[in-house]
Amino acid sequence: MAETTYEAYRPQDYSPDARRDVSIAVVSHNHLRFLDAMLRSVYGQRHRATFDLTLVDNVGQPEIAELIRDRYPQARLLVNRCRKGFAANNNMVIVGARARYAFLLNPDTELQPGALDALVDFMDAHPRAGACGPRLRYPDGRVQLSCRCFPTLGSFLVRRTPLRLVLRDSPIARGYEMADWDHESQRTVDWLFGAAILIRREALEAVGGLDEGMFMYSEDVDWCLRCHLAGWEIHYVPQAEILHHLDDHKYNSFFTRHRMMHYRTMARFVRKHWRHCLRM
Secondary structure: OOOOEEEEEOOOOOOOOOOOOEEEEEEEOOOHHHHHHHHHHHHOOOOOOOEEEEEEEOOOOHHHHHHHHHHOOOOEEEEEOOOOOHHHHHHHHHOOOOOOEEEEEOOOEEEOOOHHHHHHHHHHHOOOEEEEEEEEEOOOOOEOOOEEOOOOHHHHHHHHOOOHHHHOOOHHHHHHHOOOOOOOOOEEOOEEOOOEEEEEHHHHHHHOOOOOOOOOOOHHHHHHHHHHHOOOEEEEEEEEEEEEOOOOHHHHOOOOHHHHHHHHHHHHHHHHOHHHHHHO
């Protein structure tokens, strides 16, 4: 990792060995337009939980370095010499961190008041919880269906092929998306969107980081399944809310670069977990 990444900015008081509550990992890939709002939502409110934040700039936008230097000097910035995938970029931060929890947070999110503390409080009160995630909302206030059941062949066909055009509201699709549940109550789930996942240090050490063979997509499904297989629970915690500027278009289109990438990573997921997939 050292040969492909350099630190563009590092606050004087940053120490990877400090026993903070949370280490936050944010990866930007041309996400400059979201970063000020995201960082303001983190640093602009008081938290009981102590934290550090590392932003990985995957493409090297000079404006990001200026933003960190001028407005958020508390943050650490890493700028990649070579572009990496979502998993590899997050692993740069979380695998070597020493905080009690690691928090994957997308650059197009905004913490709502008390969200970080609600997630940490929940994990502190539930020692078998390996990871948890908040309720995500679109900017217009709608709830995002951010926790899912593990995929089956049927859910893949109705979600990731043109069959979606006619079966998007079928029982299989709605069951996979957990669409018929009100998302108002805390519960255990199969997996959570990687846009916002808080993972316990012990669980991370037990299962390892995100699968870097999955350049982008499906790494969150794989990570949560590995937690389950190691005996950890995954929880949805609606008491914590985060705004997420999710671009639905790239998920709802077919025969695009993003879709092909998703097919490749899902194929890797099935190869890794085919015995488990047969039981789904």
